Amino acid sequence: MRTDRSEKWTSWRNQILGRCEALTRTSDYLAPVALKGIAESCGVSRVEFRPLLIDGGLAIEDKAFVVFVNCDKATTSDLSKRFSDGGQTLPPRMRFTIAHELIHTFFFEKSNIELKSRIKAIHYKEHESLEQACNFGANLLLVPPGQLAQQLRTTNELTARVIVDLAKKFNVSIQTVLIALNTLRSHESHRFLAALVTSKDKSLLVQASAADPVTRRVFPAAKSGSFLNDVMTIPNLRVFGGCEEQTFYDHPCRTESAPALLPCKATCEATSDARTAYVLVLTVQGPVRAVGTRVADR
């Protein structure tokens, strides 16, 4: 049964991928992606900003989709205007909510009489799978893989600053950029580990991470929810309480069961003035070398 469901959702994800590619190809190509045109293509008659008890929702009104987005009552007019201008300047969280709800429209079919859901989602697990699929699609809409790959091609070195700039360019959260990087099939020549780290109660927690498949194998512990100190410790770096925003670091690992070091350049960048969240990026500088061999020139 589980395999069947997996196949079903794999098929859905492929459909989402195809539709998102089509939608972002026809929409304004330049980042940030304009959501208004995409919403219209999805049959959404209106996006309504209003105070709600939830982040957002998809509703049907007069046989058409309406996306509801939670906001402060004082900002409704401003947000509506920003959406009618394309939606590129809306706050990242709201953009994600809208994109997520737009993906939900893919799961409906339109008959002459009504809009009918193609997924029952009456079971918790199916509901979860549906939500995950919509999050997956929202990422594809907001950071189209083609546009991200183009950005990576023109980037010499993937640093923390580059990740922050990408988030600004696409007007999305850092998490969305990291998820998009994970979704990407090709990372060009970049070998990296990127993480969003937050400081809470003197502990550094990994909120999200992204890596190319090869580097991911060296950092299996760098997962959402893990403590950063269990993954690496680079005392000089600002995120660890040091004063450097970039430094070189040899990450201990193993090669052919023998101790080895992976030479990396570490960069970090605070995501807000409060300095409670950082983007930390390790970019691999060379091949793994067994401990005891001569340090390669960097």
Add this chain to the structure above:
Amino acid sequence: MAEFVSTSCVTDSLDDLVQLLPLLHDWQEARRRGGELVRNAFVIEFGGMPKAGKSSAIENIRHFFTHGPKLLESAGGLRRDDYRKLGYEVHTPAEGVSLRTPNYLKRSPLDFNTWAGAYSVQELLQAAHDDHHDLVVLDRGPWDAGCWLEYWASHGPSNVSDVRDFFQLDYWMTRSDLHVVLIVDPSVAAGREQDHRLIRHKGASSNVDLMKKMHEIYSERFIELKAKKGENCPHVGDKAAILIDTTKASQVEVARQIIQAAFSILEAKIGHDSHEFHFEQEFVLAQLAGYMQRVLPKTKVAVTGFLPEFVERANALTPQQKYWLRQELCERAFPAERAQLVEQRVTADSITNSLNGLLSEAQGR
């Protein structure tokens, strides 16, 4: 086409008052939620000396309540769908003394003022039962007729006092929500009457003795009026009647004082309604209904299980906090009457976290 009014049209001193405009709507909502089946207008009754600025103040107030909400809209401060976006409905019936009372009755000041007083009683009763307008502003009510009859009591037959007493019955005095009494220095009133006139006018305001006496009568009777209104509505107190000397005040200042008084009464009334309001699980569930249509059964069970604790904490709030929380809950209810949520990111945690967040915010107010 909707008229666009820039916020720059509002003087700085009135900007804060514009922000309070939703109070009139909130009061009506509070009454409705409190179980009142009939919608009522807020009634302001004017009285006072000729040339004290009643008509100008009434026009200013009418304009403020009809046009003010447009400023809120353009500033993005409108609060809910059913809000009268383009302004409140304000009714300002014609003044009885100068515009309605037959002139030939002036031969008998008792009859003239009785006719004018009777007209104002009719207008007051209509205002008290007005379920269409949001605000009714009466230019001279029965109480004012009583003040004039008091003057004539010393110049006419003995039964004038009985008629005066009728117009100043507690029953009439307490029918309006706010009494505004304007007085002015008699010499200034005389000057105002002659300003902008080509031919010298000999109205009441030119009679300095009459004006001095009326100044005295209004000031004295106001004390009783204020006490009676305070007695009748303890939660509003003596705010329900204001006396303004307009001798040195500008028209804007006078209007501002009156509007402030009206908002202060509305706040007191809303607070009173909220004091009597008791959160029930059914009320909270009704606000959540739009979200709960398609949630998983276990989410429904978890949210319902959380409600007793929420209701208990909500009922422990102060009346003002309760009012705020009630408004927020109503405002955040999903408009299920016009749209059906088919997909939503609702979990028990998302709902309970939102409710807890609102409770914390209410407690912080």
